Amino acid sequence: MIYNEFLLKRYEEMLGSRFKEFLEASRKPLPKYIRVNTLRIRPKELRRRLEEKGFELKKVMDYCFLVKKAPISIGATTEYLLGYYFLQDYSSLFPTINLDPKPGEIVWDMCAAPGGKTTHLAQLMKNQGVIVATDVRKVKSLWYNVMRMGVTNVIIYQRDAREVKYKFDKILLDAPCTGTGILRRDPTRVRVKLRDIRKASSLQKELMKTAYENLKEGGTLVYSTCSLEPEENEEVVEYALSLGFELKRAIGGEEGLLKGTVRIWPFESSGFFIAKLVRPCE
Template sequence: MNGIRVNTLKISPNILKERLEKKGVKLKETFIGYAFKILDSPFSIGSTPEYLFGYYIPQSLSSLIPPLELNPNKNDFVLDMCSAPGVKTTYLSQIMENKGTILAVEISNRRTKSLKSNINRMGILNVIIMNKDMRIYYKYLINKNIFFDKILLDAPCSGNIIKDKNRNVSKEDILYCSERQKILLNIGLDLLKKDGTLVYSTCSLEKEENEDVIKYILKNRDDIEIEKINPNKYKGLNVKESYKGTLRVLPPDEPFFIAKIRKIK
């Protein structure tokens, strides 16, 4: 991770910055006041008392964008479809001022433990955790007539060389991820209320997992539209506009693809 996000539910950014700088951590301000880029640290940034107290969480600056674009308010009912380890889940809660309700779903039992840990450590009170496979669980939600104002689908993907230096992914792996992403995106849109917003993101560089997924969903549904994301909001990151106003963050920053979708009927 090249950055940290201050948990403003527990501490102010200025106080945390001062505390870390006294310990020798060098921080740089970013496009948002409660996130800092780490220039240098004499120790692991995840080993401080401030981290254990839940005052901050390591987070790449690129991964701040999906929750910011979703921008849930404190009255919203939000679904985080693939939520572990909870970095974006806790960010959604922070944006919502620990109010409203977030349903955080995670398929992996092991990763659900890290989700619970981060939620507890950061003092999050508005999250319900479900250890479920969204490809099955969505049927229960629809049968119970449960739909959402905002949905985050930070989809499982094949990853990238910045995040995993040993990445060795085949074309078959990429296509498998793409098919699974299309399934999950359709499910998310089925669970979205009319006029609701879904943000789709991956940390993959592959067009099959990004633009091609959006092209597929636009071709096969007539109840959605893409909302353009303004790349100029994210100063300091290597960002560019992509297909129909979607956004790409490119190396040397951690790669990300973000699409913002509105349900129109």
Template sequence: MGINKEFEQYHRRLFSDYDEFIEALRKPARKSIRVNTLKVDRERVEEFLKKNNAAYSPITWCQDGLWIDSDMELDTVEHQLGYYYIQNSSSMIPSLALDPYPGDYVLDMCAAPGSKTTHIAQLMENKGVLVANEASFVRVRALVINIQKAGASNVTVTRRDGVGFERYNQRFDKVLLDAPCSDIGTARKNSQVIARWSIDRIHKLSNLQKKLIASAYNSLNTGGSLIYSTCTTSREENEDVIEYLLKEKREAILEKFEIPGLKTREGLTNKTRKAVRIMPQDNDTESYFIAKIRKTVDQNA
């Protein structure tokens, strides 16, 4: 894994345990799946794994998640029938933090390829309303295939720039914005993301993320909650985006949340301590950043 100097200098300033962080990124990604309870129960998938002599164990923070610690081929009949979704264990966390209920009205703003959308539909038991949006035409196709495969029948797919959701003022109870980002968290499966990393790029992404979070927040009902997440490490794409929203929207409150069974770290700045950072060396996962924001009534309005 080639690490450019700019990346190293930046991240050494960010993390006191930079060497452990890089060592964890050098390890291959640990395989994991999520049982799709819209179609089968966990026992059915476990029975299949046993039959294939696969070493597996539960993911402590996701009751439907399983680590697969063997070379077993996961593209199987059961996979194509939609019994499980091949999903990184840390990407299961934003949907859990969103905590959707069967009657909720939910927006997944940057939804492709659909791992979180199908997880949310599963948590909603195919009830309520789930709008899954994706701006890219090509990625919408992948999203639709995964929705179909999962049997997620409460989903409506839209294709528009996420910023365009600003016009859907006060529409949703819960919004997930898993924002496009520099993807450093995925380095364990694609080391090219580190080669592509640059300060210039994260500033551009940060500007986009600020527009998206403003739009996502606007589409939220009063009392509703927004999960902002990225699979990357830079402060500009994470804490700075949250601070921007808190400054722009006086009634927005950053809330603490916990995911039992998961080791997390606080956000890096004083105003974002309640946000959560997930480091690869702590749980053998990708890097992730997750913040939960509540829209309250503006007392000064």
């Protein structure tokens, strides 16, 4: 069994009759997806190039493919090195899609490394406007991916997001978490205990408060984690509502334990939680 008994009991209570399906999916390798970087290439052209190399791809979104067959490592192709695509789980596209950044806006990616969502933001913004990308670690990988993907509208800072003071049009808070939704990719997450969940939830609430203080009135914040735990998800959103945020309906999966939020269970991709919040005008 890849989950510990503490986690299994939780998921059985949350999933009910779908718990067996969840366990069966957990024993299978995690499917691989690629996000096409439309700043550099059209999806149709990339698909042609990769299929000529022997890859078998299935379209799951206009610019996202499921890799059904890979004759070589998907991260070792010329196209990858040229920044034509990013290895990114299908579920992790939805935080950025929900934020819906527009060209010309000033956007903050609070916990940006290694850059999957940062470069996705730039793609949706057509390299226009400004993205401030902060992280306390892994900024080298963030910088590398920004450069590889041909992104030109990102400013990178290595600093604690809680120290930032500026007003942004939109904010993405893909918060540090226990990562129980990505256990098939990172088996170390099996060791997660209640104390780890509570510690993560405390930090997430601190980051949420910082986000509220730095978001313009009328601005949008998307909160997401790759955790399955309510303390890191719905509980943090309830805290956000107590700060003054208003909850808007998110898209991308089934409804979470809090109406309007989204949960993506790790059946066909990594597990994710997404909430869309707006700071109302006073």
